[in-house]
Amino acid sequence: MNKVYALIGPPASGKTNILQELAHYAIPEMVSHTTRKPRPDEKHGVHYYFVSKDEFQKYELIERVEYSGNLYGLSKTEVLDKVKRCPVSMVATETNGLTQLKKLLANRLESIFIMVDYDTVIARMINRGDDNTLINRRIEYANRTGEFNQWNTANYVVKNTGALAVAVRQVLAIIGKVTLPDKVDLASDGVLTPSEAKSQDKSV
Numbered sequence: 001m002n003k004v005y006a007l008i009g010p011p012a013s014g015k016t017n018i019l020q021e022l023a024h025y026a027i028p029e030m031v032s033h034t035t036r037k038p039r040p041d042e043k044h045g046v047h048y049y050f051v052s053k054d055e056f057q058k059y060e061l062i063e064r065v066e067y068s069g070n071l072y073g074l075s076k077t078e079v080l081d082k083v084k085r086c087p088v089s090m091v092a093t094e095t096n097g098l099t100q101l102k103k104l105l106a107n108r109l110e111s112i113f114i115m116v117d118y119d120t121v122i123a124r125m126i127n128r129g130d131d132n133t134l135i136n137r138r139i140e141y142a143n144r145t146g147e148f149n150q151w152n153t154a155n156y157v158v159k160n161t162g163a164l165a166v167a168v169r170q171v172l173a174i175i176g177k178v179t180l181p182d183k184v185d186l187a188s189d190g191v192l193t194p195s196e197a198k199s200q201d202k203s204v
């Protein structure tokens with residue numbers, strides 16, 4: 001059964017960064033529509049579907065939001081198309097988006113909570129240049145909608161306070177994209193004596 005994994009969690013927990021890393025492993029992400037103008041390095045259909053305000057109104061969106069005068073939203077068609085075509089696809093979403101995705105996808109949806117502490121969230125938002133008003137608004141929204149507490153209900157929890165690569169590896173493991181190398185026969189490699197190897201076998 002094709003699966004969608006939703007990354008959820010507080011702002012600046014690293015959801016976008018993790019999805020960018022997963023793209024290097026050809027793991028697709030749901031692409032939102034926006035009325036914002038593309039930046040020079042952004043591609044239509046990869047970063048967003050860039051559309052006019054009139055066009056934006058035509059889509060059936062499962063959730064939408066306005067940031068700095070621009071509209072953003074995830075279309076039902078995008079979700080259903082990706083889930084039909086891709087064995088695994090990813091989406092970063094907020095509380096409302098998660099509720100709507102659950103209604104649409106039922107047991108095809110699993111959630112991964114990206115866990116960071118409060119102080120780290122604030123430090124990262126300051127570090128990336130967000131202004132105080134935005135930080136306050138986003139934290140207030142996160143508190144009000146329980147974004148710091150979603151570890152309670154998520155299917156999986158991944159901590160992202162160490163190296164990003166560690167969190168990415170854990171997400172890869174959850175979505176079944178890490179294969180272990182073949183098990184080595186330690187006794188025949190001479191690493192363990194035959195009796196040590198035998199006792200290890202028993203303990204596994």
Ligand SMILES: Nc1nc2c(ncn2[C@@H]2O[C@H](COP(=O)(O)OP(=O)(O)O)[C@@H](O)[C@H]2O)c(=O)[nH]1
Binds near residue numbers: 033036063064067072
């Ligand atoms: N709820 C919701 N938020 C979105 C969607 N697409 C983008 N956003 C959020 O909109 C905000 C602005 O995005 P963007 O203009 O790309 O700026 P940047 O990510 O801050 O560089 C970010 O916080 C995104 O996470 C969407 O489909 N739904």
Ligand SMILES: Nc1ncnc2c1ncn2[C@@H]1O[C@H](COP(=O)(O)OP(=O)(O)O)[C@@H](O)[C@H]1O
Binds near residue numbers: 011013125164
């Ligand atoms: N493991 C990490 N260590 C240090 N900084 C990180 C880590 N993960 C993410 N960040 C930084 O935190 C900020 C927010 O990350 P982002 O992926 O945009 O979060 P979100 O999508 O959850 O809002 C970015 O500036 C990013 O570089």
